[in-house]
Amino acid sequence: MEIKLTESIEDYIETIYLESQKHGKGVRITDLALGLNVSKASxxxxxxxLKDLGYVEHERYGQIYLTETGTQRAVKVYEKHRIITEYLVKALNVSLANAEKDACSIEHIISEETFNQMKAYLEL
Structure with a gap:
């Protein structure tokens, strides 16, 4: 069974994933803090x-890398984000900016049934 993570922790996993995809390497604490608009301490x-949960590898002052488990979780969170955004834009004609913002909140609370229906609507 998958561990239920807080919205905040899921946002960190997603951000680490996206930043590492963008740059093809690990992520620095500074970049993570800037990307999420939080302090370096946070x-x-x-x-x-995330390290204690086995989702990332990180040595003090080093870069952050997702583990295989962390990558799997990040891909799921990001998939939800992408599909919800697409659904809001295509089915409800929501602006992309608002769809992105709303998807960021919805992705954490949506049921599997509703999510699967969105995917079916989009024929994915």
Missing amino acids: ANDAVRK
Whole structure:
């Protein structure tokens, strides 16, 4: 069974994933903090928790890398984000900016049934 993570922790996993995809390498605490608009101390605390949960590898002052488990979780969170955004834009004609913002909140609370229906609507 998958561990239920807080919205904040899921946002960290997603951000680490996206930043590492963008740059093809690990992510620095500074970049993570900037990307999420949080303090370095908050980013450090979250990374420590993610490391304890087995989602990231991180040595003090080093870069952050998702583990295989972390990558799998990040891909799921990001998939939800992408599909919800697409659904809001295509089915409800929501602006992309608002769809992105709303998807960021919805992705954490949506049921599997509703999510699967969105995917079916989009024929994915």
